[in-house]
Amino acid sequence: MNYNWNWGIFWQPSPEGTGTYFDMLLSGLKWTIITAACAWFIALVLGSMIGILRTLPSRIANIIGTGYVELFRNIPLLVQLFLWYFVLPELVPRSMGLWLKQLPNAAFYTAFIGIGLYMSARVAEQVRAGINALPRGQALAGKALGLTVAQTYLYVLLPMAFRIILPPLTSEFLNTIKNTSVALTIGLLELTGRARSMQEFSFQVFEAFTAATLLYLLINAVVVLAMRAVERSVSVPGYSAGR
Amino acid sequence: MFSNFDFNVIVRTLPYLFFEGMRFTLTLTAMATLGGVVLGTLLAMMRMSGRPLLPGVAASYSNLMRSLPLVLVIFWFYFLIPYVGQWVTGGSRPIAVGAFMSAFVTFTLFEAAYFSEIMRAGIQSVSRGQAAAGYALGLTYWQVMGHIVLPQAFRNMLPVLLTQTIILFQDTSLVYVLSITDFLGAASKIAQRDGRLVEMYLFAAVVYFLISFALSRVVKRLQTETAIPH
Secondary structure, three states, X not given: OOOOOOHHHHHOEOOOOOOEHHHHHHXXXXXXXXXXXXXXXXXXXXXXXXXXXXXXXXXXXXXXXXXXXXXXXXXXXXXXXXXXXXXXXXXXXXXXXXXXXXXXXXXXXXXXXXXXXXHHHHHHHHHHHXXXXXXXXXXXXXXXXXXXXXXXXXXXXHHHHHHHOHXXXXXXXXXXXXXXXXXXXXXXXXXXXXXXXXXXXXXXXXXXXXXXXXXXXXXXXXXHHHHHHHHHHHOOOOOOOOO | OOOOOOHHHHHHHHHHHHHHHHHHHHHHHHHHHHHHHHHHHHHHHHHOOOOOOHHHHHHHHHHHHXXXXXXXXXHHHHHHHHHHHHHHHOOOOOOOOOHHHXXXXXXXXXXXXXXXXXXXXXXXXXXXXXXHHHHHOOXXXXXXXHHHHHHHHXXXXXXXXXXXXXXHHHHHHHHHHHOOOOHHHXXXXXXXXXXXXXXXXXXHHHHHHHHHHHHHHHHHHHHHHHOOOO
């Protein structure tokens, strides 16, 4: 393989003039983490609400919840980002469209809202599965105790449901982090995009991608370990003894 | 807001969108599914073989692939495959591999990691007694796998395999980063040429939605049909 390896490239100044190539990748990492965190917040809040809607004893709530999930799950994320980024400013009133187009950091806002909405449909499915995994008797017991529907969810169903779905939620969070890379298509300078520009500037393609790969593995490891700690600290003693 | 919505641009470019774009998207989906399932099944078998080294290699491969964003993997292979080709053929320069070929290889290798997890669950869903019975009858490993375990594993996992195929179908839109004319690529090229972003991207979204939604209905029906009645 006649490829000129040059691992020292990371310490050379990048043509942007704001530091070394390594700094450039770190700034990409920073944007990946910030975007993923904001998107995950939206996904978790909206996803929980939609997931709950789908388990309520109301036909209209079920239809709204199902429609939302099907809509966001069946369109590729890249297409959804294009819709928010390119199409939305054309469809709203002219002055608002102009404002949207001139927004600083528009790629960042589009990315975290778009990815957040996309992931919320997946979180909703997990929340629904978690609530449905509980024995029917729990909701009935809440009712028998005279709790309102809201109280039953808040004090009886959700605390256990969220504990049950912690492992799949961890992988959805990891998916959120990975999905931020799609936002490079709308110009977000996240980790994959930064590795790609490092390759374009320096031609050291494999060094750049190796570094990005290692950084992604690092984020993954941190998230997995953190979530394991969370799982351990919130587990209800004796509840999952059978498993 | 839709006052200057130009339906005509969609009608005019339908042949290009479907015969160029969608044909590539569907070919890529079909070939990557086929290749991914074959490779994924082999990985799952390696992982459960109990031989030295093999399980570790298979597990590392599938964990590595599943930890990385597909976009990064697409870039990796796009630049790596020419060098691997040179190494295999012993040539003096990296061989030129088109973006198309690169996409096929990438998606097959990437999706194999996900399919291997599904097939592992599928193989585990077949009771060990069946394999033991096969060995007791004097069947070899490949006969036990080919005639007893894998057919049932595929059947049990069919809905999950199809769901993964829907995800794969949507993921193929990411070849956009290699400027390939898949369905979204075709729509995007028209959108930029004619300045019709709204029409083309909305139309692309509707088409992706309809296909994915229809397929997910099929999966749902399969799930109820293949489910073991209680």
